[in-house]
Structures are given as C-alpha cells and as structure tokens.
Amino acid sequence: MFSVDNFFSFSPMKSRSTLKHIAEHLHLSISTVSRALKDHPDIAAHTKQKVRELAELIEYEPNAFAIQLRTNASKVIGVIVPEISGYFYHAFIAGLEDEARSWGYSLMILQSGNDPETESANLRLCRMNRAAGILVAAASGTTDLSPFDRTDAAGIPVVFFDKVPESRQFPKVSMADAEAGFLSADTLISKGRKNILALFGDHALSITRKRLKAFQGTFQRHAPDSRLTIRHARSQQESRQITFDAICLEEYDAVFAMSDEILAGAMKAILQRRLRIPDDIGVLAISTGLIPSLYEPEISYIETSGEKLGKRSFEILHKCMSKAAPHGEFLVPATFIEKGSL
Amino acid sequence: MFSVDNFFSFSPMKSRSTLKHIAEHLHLSISTVSRALKDHPDIAAHTKQKVRELAELIEYEPNAFAIQLRTNASKVIGVIVPEISGYFYHAFIAGLEDEARSWGYSLMILQSGNDPETESANLRLCRMNRAAGILVAAASGTTDLSPFDRTDAAGIPVVFFDKVPESRQFPKVSMADAEAGFLSADTLISKGRKNILALFGDHALSITRKRLKAFQGTFQRHAPDSRLTIRHARSQQESRQITFDAICLEEYDAVFAMSDEILAGAMKAILQRRLRIPDDIGVLAISTGLIPSLYEPEISYIETSGEKLGKRSFEILHKCMSKAAPHGEFLVPATFIEKGSL
DNA sequence: GTGAAAGCGCTAACAA
DNA sequence: TTGTTAGCGCTTTCAC
Numbered sequence: 135m136f137s138v139d140n141f142f143s144f145s146p147m148k149s150r151s152t153l154k155h156i157a158e159h160l161h162l163s164i165s166t167v168s169r170a171l172k173d174h175p176d177i178a179a180h181t182k183q184k185v186r187e188l189a190e191l192i193e194y195e196p197n198a199f200a201i202q203l204r205t206n207a208s209k210v211i212g213v214i215v216p217e218i219s220g221y222f223y224h225a226f227i228a229g230l231e232d233e234a235r236s237w238g239y240s241l242m243i244l245q246s247g248n249d250p251e252t253e254s255a256n257l258r259l260c261r262m263n264r265a266a267g268i269l270v271a272a273a274s275g276t277t278d279l280s281p282f283d284r285t286d287a288a289g290i291p292v293v294f295f296d297k298v299p300e301s302r303q304f305p306k307v308s309m310a311d312a313e314a315g316f317l318s319a320d321t322l323i324s325k326g327r328k329n330i331l332a333l334f335g336d337h338a339l340s341i342t343r344k345r346l347k348a349f350q351g352t353f354q355r356h357a358p359d360s361r362l363t364i365r366h367a368r369s370q371q372e373s374r375q376i377t378f379d380a381i382c383l384e385e386y387d388a389v390f391a392m393s394d395e396i397l398a399g400a401m402k403a404i405l406q407r408r409l410r411i412p413d414d415i416g417v418l419a420i421s422t423g424l425i426p427s428l429y430e431p432e433i434s435y436i437e438t439s440g441e442k443l444g445k446r447s448f449e450i451l452h453k454c455m456s457k458a459a460p461h462g463e464f465l466v467p468a469t470f471i472e473k474g475s476l
Numbered sequence: 477m478f479s480v481d482n483f484f485s486f487s488p489m490k491s492r493s494t495l496k497h498i499a500e501h502l503h504l505s506i507s508t509v510s511r512a513l514k515d516h517p518d519i520a521a522h523t524k525q526k527v528r529e530l531a532e533l534i535e536y537e538p539n540a541f542a543i544q545l546r547t548n549a550s551k552v553i554g555v556i557v558p559e560i561s562g563y564f565y566h567a568f569i570a571g572l573e574d575e576a577r578s579w580g581y582s583l584m585i586l587q588s589g590n591d592p593e594t595e596s597a598n599l600r601l602c603r604m605n606r607a608a609g610i611l612v613a614a615a616s617g618t619t620d621l622s623p624f625d626r627t628d629a630a631g632i633p634v635v636f637f638d639k640v641p642e643s644r645q646f647p648k649v650s651m652a653d654a655e656a657g658f659l660s661a662d663t664l665i666s667k668g669r670k671n672i673l674a675l676f677g678d679h680a681l682s683i684t685r686k687r688l689k690a691f692q693g694t695f696q697r698h699a700p701d702s703r704l705t706i707r708h709a710r711s712q713q714e715s716r717q718i719t720f721d722a723i724c725l726e727e728y729d730a731v732f733a734m735s736d737e738i739l740a741g742a743m744k745a746i747l748q749r750r751l752r753i754p755d756d757i758g759v760l761a762i763s764t765g766l767i768p769s770l771y772e773p774e775i776s777y778i779e780t781s782g783e784k785l786g787k788r789s790f791e792i793l794h795k796c797m798s799k800a801a802p803h804g805e806f807l808v809p810a811t812f813i814e815k816g817s818l
Numbered sequence: 819g820t821g822a823a824a825g826c827g828c829t830a831a832c833a834a
Numbered sequence: 835t836t837g838t839t840a841g842c843g844c845t846t847t848c849a850c
Contacts, residue, residue: 199827507823511819547845
C-alpha cells in the first residue's frame with residue numbers, strides 16, 4: 135500500500151492535498167478521482183477503493199472555494215441581527231446553528247448594531263460570499279428595503295425573523311405575539327387575578343402593540359370586571375421605576391411583564407419592596423426562560439423560545455432555498471411554563 | 477453616460493456583473509478593469525473613472541469565491557464554542573464580531589456541544605473553507621490535540637480562548653483567573669467581611685482551581701483570621717442547595733460566588749431565606765455583569781467580560797495571521813465593579 | 819498604460 | 835469505465 139512519505143515524496147513542495155495530486159500519484163485523471171470520491175456509479179469498484187484509501191491517507195479535504203466557484207453556491211447562511219448578546223438573539227442563533235449544522239450548513243454571523251448602513255454593508259458581504267440564504271432581524275431604523283430586494287434579485291432568498299418589516303414581499307418568521315398576549319391574559323384570569331399591573335414595552339414597536347391588543351382584548355372578553363393598569367417602559371430602569379411607583383401607591387394582585395427586560399426591572403421593584411411572591415403579589419412574564427429561572431420562587435412565564443424560532447426560521451429559509459418559495463408570516467407558538475409565581 | 481438598460485442589453489441573459497462584463501462593454505481587457513478597480517497606479521485616470529462609474533452603475537460586487545480561490549485565503553474567522561447561549565460565549569462572540577468586522581473579517585460560528593467529535597468535524601469545516609484563523613473554546617472532553625495540529629499544519633493559525641488545553645503549543649487567551657480570585661478576596665477583606673461562604677465550581681476545572689488558589693492564598697496572606705467556608709457546586713441547583721443548607725446552619729457575613737451560574741443558585745437561597753443584602757449578608761461574585769444587574773440591590777462583582785475577551789482574542793489571532801506568531805498565554809484583566817451588595 | 823495568458827481546484831459535458 | 839476539455843471569476847506575471 136501507500137505510505138505518507140511515499141506520497142509526499144512525489145510532490146516535495148508544500149503539497150496541499152488536491153484531486154490533482156491524488157490523480158497523478160495513482161496515474162488516473164482528475165475527473166476519475168473526483169467521481170470516485172463522490173461514489174459515482176460509472177467508476178470501477180477497485181478504482182474507488184484505491185482512490186478512497188489514498189484520499190484518507192493524505193487526509194484529502196476538498197477546497198470549498200473551488201466547489202463554490204464552480205457551482206456558484208455555498209453552504210453558508212448569513213445571519214444579520216441588531217446584536218448578538220442581550221436577552222434574545224443568542225438563543226435564536228444557538229437554535230439555528232443546531233438545525234443548520236444538521237443540514238450541512240454553517241452560519242456567518244453579522245451584527246448591524248441597529249444601524250441600517252451597517253445592515254446594508256452586511257448584506258453586501260453575504261452577497262459577495264454567495265450565501266445560500268439570509269436571515270435578518272431588521273434594524274429598528276430600517277425603512278428602505280431595496281438592499282434586500284437587490285439580494286433577493288441576486289438569487290439569494292431573504293427571510294426576516296423577529297424584527298420583521300411591514301412589507302408582504304418577504305417571508306417572515308416571528309413569535310406568535312397575539313397568542314402570547316392572549317395566553318398571558320388567559321393565565322392571569324384563570325388564576326383569579328383581578329387587579330393587574332401590566333407592563334409593556336415601547337408602544338411604537340409592533341411587538342408591543344400585538345401583545346397588548348390580544349392581552350386587553352382577552353380581558354375585555356373573558357373578565358371585563360378585572361382592573362387592568364397598563365404601563366409602558368422603554369428600559370429596565372424605566373420598568374423598575376414605574377413598577378416601584380405603582381406598587382407603592384396601590385395594592386395589585388399581579389404584575390405582568392411583556393418581556394425579559396421589563397420583567398427584570400419589575401422584579402427589582404418587587405425585591406426592593408420585599409413583597410412575597412406569590413402571596414403578596416403574583417408575577418407573570420413573556421420570556422425566553424433564563425431570567426425567570428433566576429428568582430425564588432421562579433417566575434411562571436409564557437415561553438417565546440429563541441431556540442424554537444431559530445429552528446423554525448431555518449425550516450422556512452430552507453424551503454426558500456429549494457425553490458418552494460413559501461409566502462407570508464409564520465408564527466412560532468407560545469406556551470405557558472408554570473413555575474411558582476402565580 | 478451609461479444607462480443600466482444599455483448595459484444589460486449587451487448581455488441579455490442572467491448577466492451577473494463580473495469583471496468580464498465590464499471589460500467587454502468598455503472594450504477593455506479584464507486585467508485592466510481589475511486594476512482600475514483596485515486603483516492600480518499603472519492605470520490612466522480617465523480609464524479608472526470610466527470603469528468605476530460603470531461598476532457602480534451595475535452594482536458590481538466581486539465574487540468572493542474567485543478571490544479566495546485565487547489567493548487561497550479568506551476573510552473568515554472560524555469560531556468553535558461548546559454552546560452559543562448560556563452565560564458567557566454570546567458576549568464573547570459579540571465582542572469578537574465587533575472587532576473582526578472593523579478589520580474586514582466575518583465570523584463563521586460553530587457549536588461543538590462539548591463533543592470532541594463534533595469539534596473535530598467543525599475544525600474540518602474551517603479547513604475546507606480556508607478560514608483565515610480559528611478561535612476555539614475547547615470541549616470539556618477534548619484531550620487529543622491532533623486535529624488542531626493538522627489545522628495549524630495546514631497554515632491556519634489556531635488560538636484557544638477561555639477553555640484552553642494544557643499544551644504550550646498554541647497561543648491562548650483567557651480571563652485572568654488568578655487575578656479575579658485575588659481581587660475577590662481582596663475586596664471581601666477590605667470590606668471587613670470575616671466569615672465567608674465561598675462557592676466554587678467543579679474542582680476538576682482548571683478555572684476553578686486557579687480562582688480558588690488565588691482566593692485562598694490572598695486570605696491566608698492578608699487576613700489569616702478570617703473564617704472561610706469553601707464549597708463546590710456543579711450546577712445552579714447544587715449551588716442553591718449548598719447555600720441554603722449553609723445559611724440555615726450558620727450566620728455568614730458574606731457569600732462569594734465564583735461564576736454567574738453559582739451566583740444564580742446562591743441568590744435563590746438568599747431570596748428564599750429572605751436575607752437582606754447587604755445588611756444580613758454581603759454578596760460578591762465573579763461575573764460578566766448581566767446576572768448581578770437583575771437583583772435589588774445589584775450585586776457587586778469582579779468583571780470577567782466576554783466582550784473584552786472577544787476583542788483581545790481577535791488581536792492575538794490577528795497577530796498570528798500576520799506571521800507575528802505570538803506565544804504563550806494572554807490574560808484579560810479583571811476589574812471590580814461596585815454595586816450595592818457589599 | 820494596457821493586454822494576453824496562465825492558473826487557483828473543482829465539476830460536468832462530451833469523447834473515446 | 836476512464837480521459838479530455840472547457841470553464842467558474844479573479845489575480846498576476848510577463849509582454850508589448
């Protein structure tokens with residue numbers, strides 16, 4: 135058989151392992167080697183055998199660039215998010231990576247820092263690298279969708295997730311915000327909470343409006359006698375202040391937080407007032423689950439899982455890449471996770 | 477001048493914009509166009525002008541594959557971590573991405589799931605994609621370093637971070653664990669805490685041993701009369717149980733947690749016992765900062781910033797990529813962040 | 819100042 | 835069953 139020394143002596147230089155090297159050493163043509171390695175039916179069994187042995191011996195690894203140039207397609211998915219850290223996107227990326235890897239794709243991660251310019255530059259990068267597809271959580275300032283059009287026109291499917299634009303042009307994947315809002319209200323009602331401080335985020339965000347609308351609607355329909363105090367906070371600090379002021383002024387039997395950030399602020403106020411959960415006050419949040427697990431008792435929450443959103447997003451994008459071209463908005467369901475805070 | 481229609485009419489088919497297209501339309505050679513676009517001194521100013529105009533008009537974007545194949549180098553950095561989510565790595569990735577982007581590099585993110593096999597497969601992927609360099613937080617089961625050798629031998633520099641192997645062969649970047657341990661002890665001492673419940677992670681981990689050694693050493697040297705109760709926990713749950721049992725049994729004047737996970741568990745016990753911070757008990761942790769900010773009062777901590785580690789790691793890798801080949805272990809300093817828990 | 823030509827490593831007709 | 839050939843889009847000598 136062969137020995138590594140034997141082989142490398144053939145090509146004494148920095149000999150990177152290529153089809154050509156294998157071919158030369160085996161006195162075969164490059165295409166025969168190429169076919170043998172892909173188990174092409176035309177190739178004789180013993181030839182395949184020989185080729186594979188040598189390939190393994192010299193640890194042949196195909197040059198992805200050459201393949202990509204030739205086929206004009208890559209196994210890389212571009213992911214553009216406002217920021218990686220924070221409460222949500224890292225979980226999304228983790229779920230996405232899991233799913234993508236199982237299909238042989240890798241992730242190229244880019245942060246926009248919520249800046250449309252950077253976002254557009256990142257898109258360009260994805261185009262230059264002929265990404266197989268792109269997942270985007272839009273920067274909050276993004277209004278001009280033409281960079282996305284261009285990408286789409288270049289044959290690279292674009293799917294929005296989480297922060298999705300109004301346009302009906304691209305497929306979108308997002309959390310079932312209405313369902314989460316409904317579930318939240320329903321849970322509070324079924325637990326008999328009547329006087330609720332409900333904390334929502336910036337009213338300008340569509341996520342806030344969707345969750346709020348379903349939340350309020352459910353109360354009006356199923357528990358019109360409940361007392362709902364709706365407040366909006368734009369940050370953890372604001373959430374904390376608002377909560378603190380509210381619970382000093384009046385006794386609520388539950389606090390509801392529409393997101394992790396809001397929850398974190400509310401919890402600080404509750405801890406500061408040293409209220410007992412769930413006896414003095416109940417707590418419910420819409421969350422990804424990490425933050426609620428940090429308190430004692432743990433906070434019950436409506437789960438909006440980043441991981442699940444990641445996996446689902448891959449599925450949709452995957453369909454787009456195989457020309458199935460789905461359309462419209464896809465929702466990842468929310469579920470109630472019961473802990474001890476209500 | 478040109479119009480888009482005019483240009484595209486020249487090549488009516490799916491005409492992706494390439495140097496060739498520009499060259500044909502301008503009756504120039506491909507090489508001239510290539511040079512013009514890179515502002516080569518040989519090219520006449522007016523030629524450059526014409527070329528650039530048309531390139532802009534048709535939104536020419538170089539084909540990264542072709543460049544990479546030709547130059548056999550990419551602007552992609554491979555990043556292999558046990559998992560993206562959790563307490564730490566997402567912050568690292570965020571910091572790294574920031575720094576990398578400013579140097580024109582993109583990130584290819586891969587999770588090993590703490591599985592050496594997957595880690596090795598991920599390495600292979602990086603090799604196939606001719607990554608410019610690779611950053612690895614080793615899987616906990618990784619003992620065989622040969623896959624890394626192979627990568628290094630292929631001319632792709634490998635730098636370890638956070639979870640670094642014993643081997644002196646590769647450059648490593650990690651948190652200044654000894655310094656963090658020292659600072660923790662020093663802070664507790666200077667705040668006059670005498671009877672301390674100190675919670676550490678799994679004793680098998682080198683991070684634990686380094687922090688513990690410096691922590692204990694500092695007490696022995698500067699406050700030998702202090703009472704130190706050292707405990708080890710392998711999870712949030714364990715940390716909570718250990719803390720709960722300890723504070724029920726005896727009165728401590730401070731709890732120290734060597735990591736976010738340990739802190740989260742300890743805080744649950746403290747919340748459950750309804751101890752007042754900092755009056756009933758002081759709290760100090762080594763942390764990245766998110767978790768401490770969730771409590772009231774916020775927890776003082778020794779910062780081990782994932783972002784900083786990410787930026788520093790890029791610097792080291794960048795040096796490796798430019799043949800400067802640094803050597804040894806680099807440490808990211810720890811700093812004390814004072815909040816209200818001590 | 820510009821062009822011609824070779825070639826990076828691979829795939830896929832088309833030949834033999 | 836295997837080989838020949840023609841590129842994919844770009845960079846880079848080397849000529850003119």
